[in-house]
Amino acid sequence: MGALRRFKVWRGDKAGGQLEDFKVEVNEGEVVLDILHRLQATQTPDLAVRWNCKAGKCGSCSMEVNGMPRLGCMTRMSTFAEDETVTVTPLRTFPVIRDLVTDVSFNYEKARDMPAFAPPSGVAPGEYRMQQVDVERSQEFRKCIECFLCQTTCHVVRDHDENKKAFAGPRYFIRAAELDMHPLDAKTDRKDFAHEQQGLGYCNITKCCTEVCPEHIKITDNAIIPMKERVVDNRYDPLVWLGRKIFRRDQLPAQAPAPHPVVAPRQPPPPRVGTHHIPLGVIWHKPQPDGLEAEVGPDGKMPLTEVTFDRAGAASPFGDNVTFPLPPDSLNYQHPKSDD
Amino acid sequence: MTENIERHRYDVVVIGAGGAGLRAAIEARLAGKRTAIISKSLFGKAHTVMAEGGAAAAMGNVNPNDNWMVHFRDTMRGGKFLNNYRMAELHAKEAPDRIWELETYGALFDRTKDGKISQRNFGGHEYPRLAHVGDRTGLELIRTLQQKIVSLQQEDRAESGSYEARLRVFAECTITELLVDGGKIAGAFGYHRESGKLVLFETPAVILATGGVGKSYKVTSNSWEYTGDGHALALRAGASLINMEFLQFHPTGMVWPPSVRGILVTESVRGDGGVLKNTEGKRFMFDYVPDVFRTQYAETEDEADRWYTDPDNNKRPPELLPRDEVARAINAEVKAGRGTESGGVFLDIASRRPAEFILKRLPSMYHQFKELADVDITTQPMEIGPTCHYVMGGVEVDADSAATTRVSGLFAAGEVSGGMHGSNRLGGNSLSDLLVFGKRAGEYAAGYVDGLGASRPKVSKANVDAAAETVLGPLERTGGENPYELWHELQTVMQDLVGIIRRKHELEESLKRLADLRERIANVGATGGRLYNPGWHLALDLRNMLIVSECTARAALQREESRGGHTREDFPAMNPTWRKINLVCALEGDDVKLAAQPVPSMPPRLLALFDRSEMAKYLTVEELAELDSVVAGNNVVAERAVN
Ligand SMILES: Cc1cc2nc3c(=O)[nH]c(=O)nc-3n(C[C@H](O)[C@H](O)[C@H](O)COP(=O)(O)OP(=O)(O)OC[C@H]3O[C@@H](n4cnc5c(N)ncnc54)[C@H](O)[C@@H]3O)c2cc1C
Ligand code: SF4
Ligand code: SF4
Ligand code: FES
Numbered sequence A: 001m002g003a004l005r006r007f008k009v010w011r012g013d014k015a016g017g018q019l020e021d022f023k024v025e026v027n028e029g030e031v032v033l034d035i036l037h038r039l040q041a042t043q044t045p046d047l048a049v050r051w052n053c054k055a056g057k058c059g060s061c062s063m064e065v066n067g068m069p070r071l072g073c074m075t076r077m078s079t080f081a082e083d084e085t086v087t088v089t090p091l092r093t094f095p096v097i098r099d100l101v102t103d104v105s106f107n108y109e110k111a112r113d114m115p116a117f118a119p120p121s122g123v124a125p126g127e128y129r130m131q132q133v134d135v136e137r138s139q140e141f142r143k144c145i146e147c148f149l150c151q152t153t154c155h156v157v158r159d160h161d162e163n164k165k166a167f168a169g170p171r172y173f174i175r176a177a178e179l180d181m182h183p184l185d186a187k188t189d190r191k192d193f194a195h196e197q198q199g200l201g202y203c204n205i206t207k208c209c210t211e212v213c214p215e216h217i218k219i220t221d222n223a224i225i226p227m228k229e230r231v232v233d234n235r236y237d238p239l240v241w242l243g244r245k246i247f248r249r250d251q252l253p254a255q256a257p258a259p260h261p262v263v264a265p266r267q268p269p270p271p272r273v274g275t276h277h278i279p280l281g282v283i284w285h286k287p288q289p290d291g292l293e294a295e296v297g298p299d300g301k302m303p304l305t306e307v308t309f310d311r312a313g314a315a316s317p318f319g320d321n322v323t324f325p326l327p328p329d330s331l332n333y334q335h336p337k338s339d340d
Numbered sequence B: 001m002t003e004n005i006e007r008h009r010y011d012v013v014v015i016g017a018g019g020a021g022l023r024a025a026i027e028a029r030l031a032g033k034r035t036a037i038i039s040k041s042l043f044g045k046a047h048t049v050m051a052e053g054g055a056a057a058a059m060g061n062v063n064p065n066d067n068w069m070v071h072f073r074d075t076m077r078g079g080k081f082l083n084n085y086r087m088a089e090l091h092a093k094e095a096p097d098r099i100w101e102l103e104t105y106g107a108l109f110d111r112t113k114d115g116k117i118s119q120r121n122f123g124g125h126e127y128p129r130l131a132h133v134g135d136r137t138g139l140e141l142i143r144t145l146q147q148k149i150v151s152l153q154q155e156d157r158a159e160s161g162s163y164e165a166r167l168r169v170f171a172e173c174t175i176t177e178l179l180v181d182g183g184k185i186a187g188a189f190g191y192h193r194e195s196g197k198l199v200l201f202e203t204p205a206v207i208l209a210t211g212g213v214g215k216s217y218k219v220t221s222n223s224w225e226y227t228g229d230g231h232a233l234a235l236r237a238g239a240s241l242i243n244m245e246f247l248q249f250h251p252t253g254m255v256w257p258p259s260v261r262g263i264l265v266t267e268s269v270r271g272d273g274g275v276l277k278n279t280e281g282k283r284f285m286f287d288y289v290p291d292v293f294r295t296q297y298a299e300t301e302d303e304a305d306r307w308y309t310d311p312d313n314n315k316r317p318p319e320l321l322p323r324d325e326v327a328r329a330i331n332a333e334v335k336a337g338r339g340t341e342s343g344g345v346f347l348d349i350a351s352r353r354p355a356e357f358i359l360k361r362l363p364s365m366y367h368q369f370k371e372l373a374d375v376d377i378t379t380q381p382m383e384i385g386p387t388c389h390y391v392m393g394g395v396e397v398d399a400d401s402a403a404t405t406r407v408s409g410l411f412a413a414g415e416v417s418g419g420m421h422g423s424n425r426l427g428g429n430s431l432s433d434l435l436v437f438g439k440r441a442g443e444y445a446a447g448y449v450d451g452l453g454a455s456r457p458k459v460s461k462a463n464v465d466a467a468a469e470t471v472l473g474p475l476e477r478t479g480g481e482n483p484y485e486l487w488h489e490l491q492t493v494m495q496d497l498v499g500i501i502r503r504k505h506e507l508e509e510s511l512k513r514l515a516d517l518r519e520r521i522a523n524v525g526a527t528g529g530r531l532y533n534p535g536w537h538l539a540l541d542l543r544n545m546l547i548v549s550e551c552t553a554r555a556a557l558q559r560e561e562s563r564g565g566h567t568r569e570d571f572p573a574m575n576p577t578w579r580k581i582n583l584v585c586a587l588e589g590d591d592v593k594l595a596a597q598p599v600p601s602m603p604p605r606l607l608a609l610f611d612r613s614e615m616a617k618y619l620t621v622e623e624l625a626e627l628d629s630v631v632a633g634n635n636v637v638a639e640r641a642v643n
Helices: A032-042 A105-113 A132-142 A149-153 A170-181 A190-196 A208-212 A219-231 A238-246 B019-030 B068-078 B085-105 B137-160 B229-237 B284-288 B291-296 B301-307 B323-335 B355-361 B363-373 B429-452 B461-476 B483-497 B504-521 B534-558 B621-642
Strands: A003-013 A016-026 A062-065 A068-071 A086-089 A096-098 B006-009 B012-015 B035-038 B167-170 B173-181 B184-192 B198-202 B205-208 B247-254 B275-277 B345-348 B382-391 B410-412 B581-588 B591-598
Touching: A003 A032, A016 A032, A032 A086, A032 B483, A062 A149, A068 A149, A068 A208, A105 A170, A105 B137, A132 A170, A132 A219, A132 B137, A149 A170, A149 A208, A170 A190, A170 A219, A190 A219, A208 A219, B012 B019, B012 B229, B012 B429, B019 B035, B019 B137, B019 B205, B019 B429, B068 B085, B085 B137, B085 B429, B137 B167, B137 B429, B173 B198, B173 B229, B173 B461, B173 B534, B184 B205, B184 B461, B198 B461, B205 B229, B205 B429, B229 B410, B229 B534, B229 B581, B247 B323, B247 B363, B275 B284, B275 B323, B284 B323, B323 B345, B323 B382, B355 B363, B410 B429, B461 B534, B483 B504, B483 B534, B504 B534, B534 B581, B534 B591
Parallel strands: A003 A086, B006 B198, B012 B035, B012 B205, B035 B167, B205 B410
Antiparallel strands: A003 A016, A003 A096, A062 A068, A062 A086, B173 B184, B184 B198, B247 B382, B275 B345, B345 B382, B581 B591
16 A cells, blocks of 8 residues: 555546546556556546556657646656645647547648658569668657657647647657658658648747657757758748857857858748758757746737747747746646637 | 437448558558548557567568468467468468568668668567567557558548548547348447547448457556457357467566556567576576477577577577467466566566667667666666467458458458467567458458448347447446446456466356356446546446456366467366367357367468478377378379379
8 A cells, every 4th residue: 555645637628627636545666647547446437538558659648747748657656756746737739628638639630731651663562672771760750659749848839729720740840851861752842841831930949849759759859950951941941040140150160161151031042052051060049048937928928939039949838947847836727728 | 319329331340440450441442442440549549559579571581591381380380280270371471561561651660781671580480580660660560551541541632622531530439339230240339439429330341450358357468448349349249259268478578566567578678689587597498498399499598599690500599489388487487486576587688788789679678667667677687477468369250351250241350350370379470460461351341342232231220229228328327336346356357267377166266256247247337427438438348358258268168278378277288189179159148158160270281381290299199190191192192293
């Protein structure tokens, strides 16, 4: 018999709901999902929560634990203090169905809009030849378990339903990158698609998605930045433009190859000779100002572009001076209403 | 019934969105049929996602000596010759094509130096044979098929304007009953998990691809989905199950901490050099090589270790024996008091391979132990023990068409079907099984629908009303029993009385307890409403678990021998007479009835692939005599041909 611990679990449906308090037994080695299962078995048989594998492999049990998007089955209770109340809420970016279960169909729709792998013509099944080094880059992205934690974290859509139409989200940027880097994919316009149809330009490389990815996929460094880099050759992207503005030639590391002259933003791109590459060694982030609350505008929401903000990259949606796990009494969870 | 039931009409309805279901749906859609895919969980989360080690296919990329005949032989040996030989043959022959096909859908397997699909060693496979992607092969498989489905939907949209014109996925939807019209499938009935609304699919063809039954056990690697739904649906529709006594207990499940007990540790750990040790530090598997395998396994540690680098000239380490043997060995060590406190033994790769190697080859195992048990497998041994993993038994089907033998229009593929793996499945043979028979099921279901023409079976209103009543029962009942408690009791019965090692009196006891549970489950209740209510969902799954458990217990009691995934303490040896028998379960009224049926016997062309001395260990004296006369006959024929 383990110790009794305090839990707060959001319960409700699309009409509304609230955090409910529970006292529940916790044993050695258990994870948050175990505790939710114990609640089901002993106190609330109808508590809705998704799960399948209980081993971090299927990406079903995504939830927010003390405000942090996490897999319930991979969040060990030993990471919390004994006297800490653990607060569990549904993914905030998606409409709630019931309790911890949200409607994630947004993701499946975005997946369906993504042109599929195009097999190379004239290569028979069984004749595919690829080197391990060449498949490895795409394999990193194929580790994705579709937990949608990155999707729920990304500030572009987290509190901005209005952006959902134009923005596919980090999960589908890595899918685009995966196909772009696939040694045999016959389509050559993956980057254009990412920019024109997936809204890659909205991403300002805050790296929040990378931070929450349970598979430790380097979403920003390995997928988004390379996709943006090439896109910049022939297209205007405010972030890359800003990057160029900020890191003038004299600020670049000495050993970096001599960069091309800085180009001003342009639209449409003027014809150019040769290829442009962002010099190696560019640091994408401005030095972070010390701990700050997330800056919000009069509408109570965070500014969307860094042009009007003091940092390259938006603030962490949680506020820069917040460390996790949050003290539960400072949480004021409110689920977005469906018409929000 | 006052509720307006949502209705859909399809040519083919596939129940299950794992490897088998998706492959079947692709084939049915390619044949031009309007196809629905139904799944209890979200699209892309089915159990297949958890498969780690790989998919077996004799492509011969790593060792060119490999071919379908060797694979066939390994499969039959693994299943202790109880397999449906025709299924094993089709599987061995077609698996390579099914794997290569995945590459055209976009799969990215690990590669050999010359750019082909790499293949790894696995228990019971003579050559490196498992196509793999690190240790997340199942994820690759399901994602690839999922993306192929999407690509077909994109084609349909280009043609007709709608993604769902010919292929639609119904995620988080549970089928509770198949509707039959005079021995022919007419439809499938169920409910949406999210909304609790009832739904009816009118269709002349149903493909069952619902996976296994593991959730009836306490210690299992299986997820909540594995409640034996497909098995139970088939039974209630009038089809039969075979080989239900054979359950595979995977030798290496995690045993600590308690909350992760049962979670799988992939066999690749052993394939890549991991060894089993007891608490005395002894590598004990050398003591457990059974006679039938004696000639193929190393006798000394030196020889076993040389095999990893020079497999052609050395015999393989005994850690790579088929799973049933390893599971029993671990069980025996623990019983003899040489196990750990939590009832496991050690699996050690840390002392045998460099850390980088382990990280590269077994990334998700490293991750799993680090995150769940705080164990660093590059420096510490893992603590492991047997866990309920796979059911060899399943819906009885025709080998070529995957059609059930007693209900027209009902097909089954994947783990839910029976026969292919005999008494024990080899690792990696499931993923390839899903693809081979998934495709066949899709193809033959489409053909069946074509054959029906315009005269499709009709769903009767009375059947629909009855099905709806059963579904809503637990919610309407007041004072019904708590489903979680009933489930726990069922698991206790199965784990304790119908587990790895079985005894007559315990099996008899289990049947009594199951009969008792049956009455209580009929009276199960659920609180709360219809919106995403797990208590209610479980209440409905219970009756499926119960009936399937009963099949297992009855068949286990009847089979008086030990073979593969069925071990009787009171009959510890294999018995050649029992090798000729499949036990078949069917429903008579509400009762499970068991019948014995002969195992289809291998034709001479396949028998010739085995040594007579090997067959002598499995066959009865009469069978051997027959075999000899056939061989003699063949020689005469051959001589005549030469003359
Ligand atoms: C941890 C683990 C590791 C494994 N590793 C390997 C390996 O390395 N190699 C190998 O070959 N095999 C492996 N296996 C076995 C293999 O993964 C499974 O046997 C195989 O994936 C089963 O696939 P399937 O298509 O039959 O069913 P599943 O993939 O289990 O799919 C079942 C589907 O049916 C749906 N379903 C079930 N009931 C209903 C219902 N009533 N209504 C609607 N839908 C329903 C489910 O939602 C699901 O979509 C492993 C298994 C486990 C558990
Ligand atoms: S880097 Fe930031 S903005 Fe870009 S996708 Fe990730 S979370 Fe969203
Ligand atoms: S990229 Fe990572 S965080 Fe995003 S869905 Fe995939 S696994 Fe989850
Ligand atoms: S249950 Fe599968 S990832 Fe948590």
